[in-house]
Structure formats: C-alpha cells, structure tokens
Amino acid sequence: MDDQSDVYTDNSQNPADKLQIKNDWQVLSPVAILYFTVSVFKHLFGNLIYLIPVLAVSYKSVLEHPYIWLPSILVMFALITLFAFVSFKVYRYRLTEDNIEIRSGIFNKKHLNLPFSRVQNVKIEQPIYYRFTGHACLQLDTAGSAKNEAKLVAIKLSFAQELKTLIQNQVPNDIMDTDEHNISTSTTELGVGSADNLGQQEKVLNQRKLSDLVIHGITSNRIWIFLGGLAPFYDNMFNSISEWLSTLGIELTELFNLQTRSLFEVGLYVLSLTMLVMFVLIGFSVIGAIVSFYGYTLSKLDDKYIRRSGLFTKHEVSMRLSRLQMIVQKQDWLDVLLKRINLKFEQTHSFSQNQNSSAANSKIIVPSIKPDESQALIDDAYPNNSLNNLVCNDRFTPISKGFILRNILFILMPVWLVITSFTIMNDKLMTSILVSVLFLGLCGLVVLRWKRWGVAKDKHFVYLRKGLIGVDYYCFPTYKVQQTQFKQNLFMKKRQLATVKFILASGSLMVPMINENLAYELINDGLYQVESCQKSWM
Numbered sequence: 001m002d003d004q005s006d007v008y009t010d011n012s013q014n015p016a017d018k019l020q021i022k023n024d025w026q027v028l029s030p031v032a033i034l035y036f037t038v039s040v041f042k043h044l045f046g047n048l049i050y051l052i053p054v055l056a057v058s059y060k061s062v063l064e065h066p067y068i069w070l071p072s073i074l075v076m077f078a079l080i081t082l083f084a085f086v087s088f089k090v091y092r093y094r095l096t097e098d099n100i101e102i103r104s105g106i107f108n109k110k111h112l113n114l115p116f117s118r119v120q121n122v123k124i125e126q127p128i129y130y131r132f133t134g135h136a137c138l139q140l141d142t143a144g145s146a147k148n149e150a151k152l153v154a155i156k157l158s159f160a161q162e163l164k165t166l167i168q169n170q171v172p173n174d175i176m177d178t179d180e181h182n183i184s185t186s187t188t189e190l191g192v193g194s195a196d197n198l199g200q201q202e203k204v205l206n207q208r209k210l211s212d213l214v215i216h217g218i219t220s221n222r223i224w225i226f227l228g229g230l231a232p233f234y235d236n237m238f239n240s241i242s243e244w245l246s247t248l249g250i251e252l253t254e255l256f257n258l259q260t261r262s263l264f265e266v267g268l269y270v271l272s273l274t275m276l277v278m279f280v281l282i283g284f285s286v287i288g289a290i291v292s293f294y295g296y297t298l299s300k301l302d303d304k305y306i307r308r309s310g311l312f313t314k315h316e317v318s319m320r321l322s323r324l325q326m327i328v329q330k331q332d333w334l335d336v337l338l339k340r341i342n343l344k345f346e347q348t349h350s351f352s353q354n355q356n357s358s359a360a361n362s363k364i365i366v367p368s369i370k371p372d373e374s375q376a377l378i379d380d381a382y383p384n385n386s387l388n389n390l391v392c393n394d395r396f397t398p399i400s401k402g403f404i405l406r407n408i409l410f411i412l413m414p415v416w417l418v419i420t421s422f423t424i425m426n427d428k429l430m431t432s433i434l435v436s437v438l439f440l441g442l443c444g445l446v447v448l449r450w451k452r453w454g455v456a457k458d459k460h461f462v463y464l465r466k467g468l469i470g471v472d473y474y475c476f477p478t479y480k481v482q483q484t485q486f487k488q489n490l491f492m493k494k495r496q497l498a499t500v501k502f503i504l505a506s507g508s509l510m511v512p513m514i515n516e517n518l519a520y521e522l523i524n525d526g527l528y529q530v531e532s533c534q535k536s537w538m
Contacts, residue, residue: 025092025103031133032091032154036084038127093152095163100140102150114150118142120323120348122164124316126157131314136160140167164318168304202306205377206366208296216293216368217286219334220342293367300380305345307364319364322535323347325506326476327378329387333469341374342367345381346506378475386458387475396454396465400497400513403453407446412439455500455511457522462502464509479533480504481526486519502526 083106092103099115121141130136136157140150152160208216242253254260255269294311303321308314328344335341345364366377375388390396416439423432445468452467457478464474485501492498498519499512511522 025094028088028091028093029133029135029154029156030088031130031135033084033088034129035127035137035153036087037080038129040080040083091153100150100152102152112150114140114142116167119167121317121319122167123318124157124160124164126310126314126316128312130154134158138163168318202299202301204297204299205305205380206296206298206369206373208293208309208367208369210290210294212368213289213293213296214286215338215340216342217289218282219332219338219340219368220285220289289367296367298364298366298377305364305381317364319345319347321381324381325480325504326474327381328475329374329378329473331467331470331472335368336470339371340368341371343369343374343377348505382461382475382477384460385475386456386461387463387473390456390463391473396456396463397514397518399450399453399455399511400495400515401450402492402495402497403450403513404446406491406513408443412442412446453512455514455518455522457525462522462526464511474509476502476504476509478526478529479535481530484523484526486523488516 086106087104090104090106094101098117099113101114102110102112104110104112119140119142123139123141124136125139126136134157135154138152138155138160142149152163155163255266257266291311293309295314296309297307299306299308305319305321305324307317324345324347326346328346330342330344331340343366347363366374369377378385378387416435419435420432423429423435448468452465452471454465456463456465460477461475462478462481466472466474481502481504483503485503487499487501488497492513496516497513498516499510500514500519500522501508501510511519
C-alpha cells in the first residue's frame, strides 16, 4: 500500500480538499528506511562525547588489530540497517478529520493520538537525501511536552504541504486586537481560507546573503564546545602535528626555546600560531552557519511567519503571530563592533526541546541583521513597541548598585581571601598574584553585568536589557505573562529593593534588585493586563 496514493488526489484547486481522510492505517514509503538509518547515526554521533575517553585509551589497539575491529564495524552497520528496516515496518499512521494517530517503536511501543486543535507549530524538513525523491518530514509541535510531538517521515512534499494547510485550518484562530496587530487571522499559509483571501501571496520580510552568514559564523563562534570534547586527544594531536611539521623542516621545540631565541621571537611565534588556530576554528564556525542558514528567507502570510533555510536539509518553520511570546535582540561583543544583531522570535520551549532537531533549525532566528532591519521586523510584529526609543535614549531603569556589593563582597572576596592566604602561607607568591588578577577581572565583569541590566515598560510591553560585554534586549507583551514572582530577603528589604521574575511560555526573565515600588508596579500592571485583556497567550 503506497503511503500517499490512497490518501489524496489532485482533483481540487483547494489543497485542503485534496485530502481524502480514511480510517485505515497507512504505511510509509520505503525511502523511510534511509531516514531511520540516518537517525540512528545522528543519535550515535550525538552521544560520541561520552565515548571519547574510551576511544582515547583504545584507539591504538584498534589500529593494531584491524582484523578484529573491522568485522565488528561491519556487524554494527548491519544491525543499524536491520533496526532501520524494522522501524519502517512497524511505523503506521492514520488520519481522521480532526486528529492524527501514529504507531511506532520496536521494543518500546508508542501510540500517539494528537488532535489538530492542540498543534502549535507545523514544521516541514526536507533532508538532502529526500530532494531526489520529492519526500519530506512533517513535524507537529504542541504546547505541551516535547514527548507528545508527532512526526511523519518520508511523505510526499506536496502531501506534507496539503496536510499542513488542513491542520492549520482546524487550529482555532485567536481574536487579535486590530489596533495592536493590524492583521486578519482567517487565511492559511497556502492561501486557503475565506474567499477574500484566496490567492494571497507571501510577503518576504528578510533574506540573508552569503556574506551575512559569514559574519554570523564569525561573531557566534561556538567551536569551543568542540575543543572541549577533543581535550583527551590534545597530546596525541600535538605529537602528530609536530611529526608532520618535522618532515617539512619545522621544529616546534626549537621555535619556542627561550634559550636559543629571544622572548620577542617566541611571543611572535605564539601569536602567529594562535592566529592560525583561530582562523581554522572560525572557518568551521562559518561553515556551520552556512549549512544551517543557507538560502534564508523570512516571509509572512497574513498572521504567520515562515522561515525557510538549510543547505543540506531544507527546513521550513511557521509560527502564528498569536503564538509569539517574546522578541529578543542579541549582540555578542563582536556583533556590537560590527553593528549586527541576532533577532529571535521566541515561542514555547517544547519545540526547541525536541532532540531530533537542533535548536537553530527549530526556531525563527534572523541571523546577523543590521539594527534598522531588526527594528523593522520588531515593528511588524509589535507595531506599538517603544524599544528603539528606549535604546537610543537609554531610558532603562538600572538595577541597584547593591548588586555589585553583594557579588563582590559576599561571593568573590571571601573566596579570594581564602585562596590568597593559603598561597602566601605556602610561599607561592606568583600564584597569589595570578589569583588576585583573576579576582580583579571578575570584579570588572560584575560591574559590566550591573551596567547592562535594566528594565522599562509602557502601556503594552515590558522591556529588559541584559548582557556582559555584549547586550541583549527582550520585549514581550504584558498580557503574555503567565506568572510573576516577587523575591525579597532581609538585606534587600532593609534597602527597599526586590527581585521580580516574569514567567512566560517561552521561559522566565528575572530583574534583580530594583526599587521595591517599581517591582510592585511591574507585577500589578502585569496581573491587571492578564486579567483585563481578552487576548489569549496562545
């Protein structure tokens, strides 16, 4: 039985009408075997870091006894293939008019029944190995646990688009305030809905060029995580590199020998080698950015934001404007220098928790855009926001300087005093000096953290500013707040200070040590907006 031939036909202009709902269980296309095989490999490589210590100890014996290990590898590949085939055979799905059922699992049987009304987001993925066959994966995300998400694999791309339209037509639209959003919520992503909206085209809001992705790779270098995983191999890697350089007539021990070379020469060699290593690492980061965001397009169709990107695996993520919980402008220190911003449209956490998708490919992120482009996108989502005015005029209320006092006097200084006292008693003056330099550096970071932290509000929104060397701005509608917390210890109560915590569906935000009256004002205004506003947070 073919997976889609019994489910839809092409006799209608309306994509939703193409679906012929049947109650019998459907099987996947045989190309799903490839998907399950790749998934197993991803899972193994995702847990590779836990095997690094074992590999570091045993890799020499693996090379010395290939007649033992090579057959083992072949057996492992055979088992993975068998597992993928059985996973394909046991996978079944069934569609009704208002829900989807999925049966899967070999040892741990799963039966998922997901009503369309609970679907929060619909995501279409097309891995590179499915582009030749015209298949795709459809992922349905709910507002609940990520374990309750549904994923149809190896279905026709056209069928995925039609099913996506059908599901979004059945998800209840939120009643939005036309003064705040100035949109209608009756159309669907493919232009299916009321007769007035048929044929409506997507509006492209932003596209990223290759140069923008290169900048993003440079400014958001996360290769240090990879370096941490390679730590057990450093000695062997250094020896291998030294041997290779020796064949070229370059002796590292000679280059860095202070007995034969001046301190200036050694410092120059160290700087050159560091720059070379950094260049290689940044190259990996740039490649990662291109792979994730190649062909990036952010468009809008009525009340939906649609993000498409990906070099090898094409990702399509859509999100209703009513689902948007918060907008975040993030700038690392390099972003500040280059005047670039990473803009995030935050919704609930469940989608990003899915282990089958990277966080970068499961969220709506606009990488490395200019400040005017960022503000244009924020104004499109939140027309009445005052973020730009607050940033330009620095109208954020700062947190108390008691934040500096608390962290330095009661946290850093006691640790510094204990360590320096111990080192001086043991005649380790140089260690004491290094610890003191580190202490002063951490004190400087505390001051920077205090300087960045601030809060502001207006009639509709709450704005937060955070950061260290870089700076992040958070903007969310007040009525989206699900819970507030007021915290005050004896030290803060004496100085009329308090900490406020806002809990939204996308996460929590904290503002420490602000004026007590301002804390009550933020909480009371938030609770009033939630109780009086008729809009749904979803």
